[in-house]
Amino acid sequence: MIEFRNVTFAYSSTDANGRAIEQGSINGLDLTIQNGEFIVLTGGSGCGKTTVTRLINGLIPHYYSGTLNGEVMIDGKSVPDTPIFETAKKVGSVFQNPRSQFFNVNTTDEIAFAAENQCCEPAEISKAITATAASMHIEKLLDRNIFELSGGEKQIIACAGINVLSPDIIVLDEPSSNLDSEAIEKLKAVLTDWKSQGKTIVIAEHRLYFLRELADRMLILENGRIAKELITEEIKKLTADDTEKMGIRPTMLPEIHCSQKNTDVQGDVLLLEDFRFTYNDGKHGINIPRLELPANHIIAIIGHNGAGKSTLARNICGLERKCKGTLIMNGKKLKAKDRLHSCYMIMQDVNHQLFTESVRDEVMLSMTDKLLTDEQKIKKADEILSQLDLLEYANTHPMALSGGQKQRTAIASGVASSKPVIIFDEPTSGLDLAHMKQVSNQLKKLKEIGKTIIVVTHDNEFILSCCDHIVRLENGCVADN
Amino acid sequence: MELGLSSTSDKSVLKLDPRTKLCLLIAISLIMVGGKTAGVEYILRVICAAIPFVLLLTVRHIKSALIYVVLIAFSVFCEGSVIPNISGAPNLILMILCGIISRFVPGYMMGWYTVRSTSVSEFMTAMDRMHVPYFITIPFSVMFRYFPTLSEEYRSVHDAMKMREIGQSVKNPFTYIEYVLVPIMMSTVRIADELSAASLTKGLCAGGKRTHICQISIRLYDWLLMFGTLAMIVLFFAF
Numbered sequence: 001m002i003e004f005r006n007v008t009f010a011y012s013s014t015d016a017n018g019r020a021i022e023q024g025s026i027n028g029l030d031l032t033i034q035n036g037e038f039i040v041l042t043g044g045s046g047c048g049k050t051t052v053t054r055l056i057n058g059l060i061p062h063y064y065s066g067t068l069n070g071e072v073m074i075d076g077k078s079v080p081d082t083p084i085f086e087t088a089k090k091v092g093s094v095f096q097n098p099r100s101q102f103f104n105v106n107t108t109d110e111i112a113f114a115a116e117n118q119c120c121e122p123a124e125i126s127k128a129i130t131a132t133a134a135s136m137h138i139e140k141l142l143d144r145n146i147f148e149l150s151g152g153e154k155q156i157i158a159c160a161g162i163n164v165l166s167p168d169i170i171v172l173d174e175p176s177s178n179l180d181s182e183a184i185e186k187l188k189a190v191l192t193d194w195k196s197q198g199k200t201i202v203i204a205e206h207r208l209y210f211l212r213e214l215a216d217r218m219l220i221l222e223n224g225r226i227a228k229e230l231i232t233e234e235i236k237k238l239t240a241d242d243t244e245k246m247g248i249r250p251t252m253l254p255e256i257h258c259s260q261k262n263t264d265v266q267g268d269v270l271l272l273e274d275f276r277f278t279y280n281d282g283k284h285g286i287n288i289p290r291l292e293l294p295a296n297h298i299i300a301i302i303g304h305n306g307a308g309k310s311t312l313a314r315n316i317c318g319l320e321r322k323c324k325g326t327l328i329m330n331g332k333k334l335k336a337k338d339r340l341h342s343c344y345m346i347m348q349d350v351n352h353q354l355f356t357e358s359v360r361d362e363v364m365l366s367m368t369d370k371l372l373t374d375e376q377k378i379k380k381a382d383e384i385l386s387q388l389d390l391l392e393y394a395n396t397h398p399m400a401l402s403g404g405q406k407q408r409t410a411i412a413s414g415v416a417s418s419k420p421v422i423i424f425d426e427p428t429s430g431l432d433l434a435h436m437k438q439v440s441n442q443l444k445k446l447k448e449i450g451k452t453i454i455v456v457t458h459d460n461e462f463i464l465s466c467c468d469h470i471v472r473l474e475n476g477c478v479a480d481n
Numbered sequence: 482m483e484l485g486l487s488s489t490s491d492k493s494v495l496k497l498d499p500r501t502k503l504c505l506l507i508a509i510s511l512i513m514v515g516g517k518t519a520g521v522e523y524i525l526r527v528i529c530a531a532i533p534f535v536l537l538l539t540v541r542h543i544k545s546a547l548i549y550v551v552l553i554a555f556s557v558f559c560e561g562s563v564i565p566n567i568s569g570a571p572n573l574i575l576m577i578l579c580g581i582i583s584r585f586v587p588g589y590m591m592g593w594y595t596v597r598s599t600s601v602s603e604f605m606t607a608m609d610r611m612h613v614p615y616f617i618t619i620p621f622s623v624m625f626r627y628f629p630t631l632s633e634e635y636r637s638v639h640d641a642m643k644m645r646e647i648g649q650s651v652k653n654p655f656t657y658i659e660y661v662l663v664p665i666m667m668s669t670v671r672i673a674d675e676l677s678a679a680s681l682t683k684g685l686c687a688g689g690k691r692t693h694i695c696q697i698s699i700r701l702y703d704w705l706l707m708f709g710t711l712a713m714i715v716l717f718f719a720f
Contacts, residue, residue, distance in 0.1 A: 109695065
């Protein structure tokens with residue numbers, strides 16, 4: 001049993017100017033979770049759902065510091081007073097970012113890691129690994145290099161590690177945000193298995209459709225409090241309108257109705273020819289002899305992990321010099337090197353593409369037109385910033401911004417570069433409903449000013465909200481257009 | 482060349498204990514850097530130069546083994562028959578070049594072999610058997626895990642710079658370094674932070690004991706190699 005009694009927590013951090021501040025997260029939370037319950041925590045970004053998971057696994061207060069009031073107890077024992085390696089015996093955790101939760105390089109070592117730390121017998125651990133691999137159908141993932149696995153495979157390895165130690169409580173913090181629908185199905189199978197074993201599961205999530213049948217209770221958090229509590233029957237009855245009103249994502253996977261009629265492209269087109277590219281491993285790559293895309297549209301590229309979506313995006317952008325394909329736009333033939341001048345990509349992790357000391361500099365860095373004077377550049381930069389609601393942050397360091405603001409800064413510099421094609425790589429991974437809508441509105445704005453937008457995504461809800469053309473890839477080839 | 486500890490160890494024909502590898506590494510570095518090119522020490526140097534070649538072959542790094550042999554053969558040939566016959570600046574340049582190759586490359590290759598052929602868990606197990614405390618072992622093993630992460634991050638930042646067409650236009654090298662380093666540091670710091678949190682929830686702690694599923698043991702050939710290494714070091718200091 002997990003008990004929260006009047007828990008209040010505030011993170012201690014520093015603001016953009018280096019002053020120490022307290023950031024409130026959880027506010028007077030009372031919650032009792034029975035053994036074997038399946039709890040879904042949801043709500044907008046910053047609502048405190050991640051904090052709840054951290055309070056259960058002991059990362060608060062043992063790793064993240066702040067002011068904690070009230071009591072958090074597991075089976076009557078206070079979590080803050082228990083050393084974290086003791087809590088680790090009872091509570092297993094899966095995190096949002098598959099890239100950063102592994103200590104080892106080898107998958108088998110990683111699966112054994114938690115059990116080794118608890119001094120289990122090596123022979124027992126090996127036996128448990130074999131059993132887990134068989135039940136989760138991951139034999140072919142054993143003894144591999146973790147850096148070669150896809151995001152979905154990494155999350156499954158994280159779940160396998162928990163299975164080996166088999167704790168009573170499992171907390172998951174947005175485990176699906178980097179996964180495609182196939183990987184989410186696998187995650188759902190693991191969760192179903194855990195539930196049938198009687199484990200207590202607490203999962204913080206934005207995407208809810210795969211949890212609809214599993215959840216015993218769904219808690220919608222708002223400003224660190226439980227705003228609404230729903231039980232199984234109520235969750236199953238929720239309609240798209242209900243979830244919309246509550247500000248959360250739908251509990252049903254929306255279906256995408258494609259009308260094949262529309263595929264005859266009218267007006268200007270981008271014509272991709274001969275896009276063939278293979279990675280060094282010789283297995284993965286793309287093979288697209290010809291693809292027509294409508295200019296000045298929002299085009300979604302979908303497909304499973306490893307289908308070649310990101311590879312196609314990188315190639316359109318001209319980042320792979322080996323690719324001999326050409327892009328014909330406005331009657332001009334563009335090779336890889338020329339495409340670098342006409343395409344701009346917003347990466348999944350925007351931290352990689354912000355270089356300067358202020359948001360305004362960031363935008364001005366993209367203006368390569370030598371005829372403009374500095375004053376003209378500043379004026380133009382401020383115009384773009386005000387379009388994207390960033391003007392008040394013009395002098396702020398980009399790294400001090402929130403995730404969404406960073407993404408908008410990257411978009412602003414894309415607009416400033418006056419390149420006609422803007423490519424987004426997974427712009428909505430891990431975003432709540434409100435932020436997802438914000439991104440889709442930005443895409444629409446970009447379309448209005450005449451850009452062609454290509455979005456690599458597996459977020460169906462997002463595709464419905466803004467895209468008007470879909471390309472589906474399968475094994476590196478175009479399956480539908 | 483990929484950095485980082487090996488992910489799997491199946492590929493090797495001869496599976497040495499990490500402790501044997503460490504002994505060899507120390508002996509080779511010592512003898513190659515400090516040894517003279519005549520007498521007993523010359524023979525010792527030849528043996529030491531040959532060891533990394535053989536070991537690289539056992540892990541099927543045939544290309545690097547061949548490059549290594551060509552480099553060493555070149556420097557031995559030059560030291561033996563070219564350098565005595567020329568004089569002046571070419572002599573000096575060639576002597577320095579060959580000296581660097583023959584003195585440092587074998588140690589470097591041995592180190593590379595050690596890193597490539599040992600998995601993180603083998604390393605942790607071996608360190609544990611030698612009673613090295615965790616506050617030394619854990620940072621080291623995290624460091625090895627970090628090399629592939631760093632190269633992933635660098636690739637992303639490099640792409641971003643290429644796409645934003647900065648890099649060619651930045652004249653000042655310091656600005657260039659800043660543009661590369663700041664994003665890499667920001668994201669690696671974040672990854673390190675999340676990694677520590679994840680490791681803590683998996684019960685890693687500096688004070689406790691842990692078990693190892695990985696099996697390492699000092700076998701007969703390990704004993705033979707270690708004994709041989711010791712003999713070489715004794716000979717090296719005796720002469």
